[in-house]
C-alpha cells in the first residue's frame with residue numbers, strides 16, 4: 001500500500017465516520033420526533049376521550065331531565081284527570097226552591113216559638129190567679145195585660161189565642 005493509498009483510505013474512513021455520525025444523529029432526531037408525535041397522539045386521544053365522556057354525561061343528564069319532564073307532565077295529566085269541576089251553579093228555579101224551603105223552615109221555627117211563648121203565658125196567667133206576689137210582679141212587667149202589652153209573649157198569646165185575659 002502506497003502512501004497515497006493510505007491517505008485515500010484515511011479520507012474514506014473519515015467520510016464514513018461522519019456519515020455514520022450524521023445517520024446516528026438523524027436516527028436520534030427521528031426517535032425524538034416519534035416520541036413527540038406519540039405524546040401528541042396520546043394528548044389528542046385524552047382530549048377525545050374527555051370530549052366523548054362529557055358528551056355522554058351531557059346526553060345522560062338531558063335524558064334524565066327529559067324523563068323527569070315527562071314524569072312531571074304525566075303527573076299533571078293524572079291530576080287533571082282526577083280533578084272534578086265544581087258543582088254547576090244553581091238554576092234560578094233551584095235557588096227559589098231552596099229559598100222556599102228555608103222560608104217554610106223559618107215559619108215552622110217561628111210558629112214553634114210562638115207556641116212556646118203562648119204556653120208560657122198560659123202558665124203565667126193561671127198562676128197569676130192564685131199567686132198574688134207573682135200577679136203583682138207579672139202585671140208590672142206586662143202593662144195593660146195580654147190584651148195590650150207589647151212584649152213578645154203577650155203578642156204571641158194574642159196571635160194564638162185571640163186575646164182575652166182570664167181574671
Ligand SMILES: [Zn+2]
Nearest residue numbers: 142149151154
Ligand atoms: Zn207582656
